[in-house]
Amino acid sequence: MKMNWDTLLNEKRFKKSSSDKLEFDNRNSFSSDYSRIIFSSSFRRLQDKTQVFPLKRGDFVRTRLTHSLEVSHISSSIGKAIEYKKQLKDDKISSILAVAGLIHDIGNPPFGHFGEFVIQKFFKEFFEKNNLNLSQRQENDLIYFDGNVQTFRILKKLQYLGNEFGYNLTYGTLATIIKYPKNSVEGNKKNSLNIEEKKFGYFLSEDLDYKKINDELGLNNNRHPLTYLLEASDDIAYCVADIEDGIQKKLITLEDIKEQINKYKDRSDEKNLNSLIALEENINKYELENIQIKKSKGNRLYEKIIIQKIKIYLQSQMINNTISTFLENENDILNGIFKRELLDVSSYKEIKNLFKNLAENKIFNSKERVEIDLLGYQVIDTLLNIFVSSALEILDKGKEASIYSKGIYSLISDNYKLIYEEYEMKNAKTKEDKIYNTLKLCTDFISGMTDTFALELYKKLKVY
Template identity: 45%
Template sequence: MSYKSKWKLILDEKRFRDKSHTIESDGRNTFENDYGRLISSAPIRRLQDKTQVFPLEQSDYIRTRLTHSLEVSYLASSIGQSIENYLLKKKELDFDLKGNLSSLLRVAGLVHDLGNPPFGHFGEEAIKKFFSNYFSENQTTLSKLEKADFKNFDGNVQTFRILSKLYYFGDEFGYNLNYSSLASIIKYPSNSVDGNKKPTTEIAKKKFGYFVTETATYKKINDYLKLGNRRHPVVYLLESADDIAYSAADIEDGVKLGIIGVKDIEEIFSKKLDKNKKDVLENLEYLKSMYSKAPNVDTSLIIQKFRIFTQKIMLEAIVKCFEENYDDIMQGKLEDEIIDISDAKDIRKAYKTLQFKVFDEKSILKKEIAGWEAIYGLLDIFVKASKSDSFQANGNNLEARLYKIISSSHRKVYEDIENYSNPEYKKLQLIVDFISGMTDTYAIRLFQELKGIKI
């Protein structure tokens, strides 16, 4: 298949069922239609109270998963527009598909963190640790693959489940998104046993991309789009946008909270930069001279402008690197993230070093530990209850009461939509669906209520 044919295949209309009728004047492309389905939904709204870096932060300046996702959505769309211009010049893209790639990336950026549990990656670790301990201490009917789904729980995999099934919108197809919208967030196209190989040189095996309950869904998408169990080309671009967004933004937030300062940034960038050292440090020096002593201006303005400058360099480097690695990306054979082999890799490394300084802030660590306790504790309460036959809607005992606390939308999918054959796996997945979907605040509050700490 030619690359032009591949672009036509992955940017065209294809869903699990025909989309609902729209008005004749609707000028949206297939991915803008997806964006409309997503933007007003509850899982998107819950991102406003999920941790990006600073858990339970009271400052309205600091980014949440929602504001981060909006930034990634814009950056990804911007990259898509640049790539489209490149493809049109090469005559690799039909002109009637212009706009589809940037719209697809806009959707992918919006939803890329949708499945992250409360308290971000530390929340993921709490879930993984709970089930590693649980399976070592309890007899279970689960297979090696089924256990691996829980022991390697990943927010990206949960995102695929939410988008393809878990969000009940009237039938078993959930949002009924375009195949490419769904494929764009499968970063590691392997199951939980074939994936999670460490160390590995295959990027598709680094983690995993779908639970056993979504295997058939993934296979249909993979076969139709002819991906060959490799990454969709758009995944590389989405990852780049995410890297650009969070690396710089986390530092900007850290400065605003007083965790790091301009001096820290100057020191780290001086040590870590090579290719971009002159331009970046000169820009920082220029911004300091312009705004350090300006009336009614604080340090955050310097950092905002510095972020914009460095993000521009990274965006240009991503587009250039895409062009240079076009064949491997189109075949899903590039075994690196684009940012890590681009001309801006030194900027990314410098920001990453600064991130660790932010992440080790004691106020963050204490809230993350509190979040861990809440998630681990909630899993313990609900999983113990699920072992009883009374863990169902009919009844008034403890287990039935806990079952009825689970949101009705999750119970609807569990009872009427999810047809997986292992009932124990289904119960555990219902619990993980519920807890991983919570906001930070709700997880803490529900744990306190169920433990009698706060009524």
């Protein structure tokens, strides 16, 4: 069944708002979602979760907070253009995309994507050593832990505001941040040609919540169409921004970029080749325009200026191309048969891949980044070992558990424990459900930490 925009832009919430709308409040419900997020503690914590270089401070270093603001701006701009083209005057699309940009990384653990890897590895080895009789889906939820999935859990449940509804965001907003509308058994097919199956989108603990959203919006277990625009906005924001940070850290040079352009030109189809040639021509133009800066101020300032110009040029071009690609494929998207990223069918696929690969080779494999990742591994792995063993001992022995385990359990944030004790454990029907909930509690707490908090707690607990 074809999706339709009237249903997709549903402003319904899980719980009806308890406050009356004020006389001069002309916001739609999605703009109200934006307000709920931007004043929240979960959003503020993103300022201490660094995008590329965890634990590094400086006025140029992007945090998850600044990245999220950039994504919010880009996605909202794209939404406004879509509304203009479709002659829509209610601002619903741009409002959803603005808030989705803010929240898309809220579930990321400390130390970024490497933190995800450490959590995944910990539970893979944990279940190999311990036969707890959990279902395949319960184990997969943890073995394939993903920040995007944790985002949905935080938004729907973990931000305790007096009930189990979390931020109580609209269905439309929540659906937009679910990139992979599959559970952990159906998804996680890395080699699938269907983008929706490569990872998963919701834990077993939020299974009924997802189903309610899916049914209410008529998604038919497909992505919300705006998810494609959010995903493209994320790529547009970081693929050049990571390179800008790399140049700031002297890990990448303009020559590296030009060398990669020449390599990609040899393998690109015509539409991508034209984009690469245009990029090359613009770089040459920016270099000529700023040659005096190079002579008078040196190469470092010169390269910083050039990469900023490249970023401005490419982001504007990629935004424009994303809009046209979405509109060209809108019918297939609404019919649920479009299964690729928008940028991967655009004329900027190779440029996106070029910058991603350059960041991978020059930044994420750099000595500085590897040292940070090794520290992150020790921090997260150690914390998981301590909290999981203690929480399981309390589950097993109750009041007879050791003083140490009780002390460790007391360190877990009260709001996480409240959701765990008052809602999830009271609904647990089996021993396995209780174990699953307990493991999730530990993961909620540790993945919700900022980089600095995780490191400081690690140092304190290592002393004992």
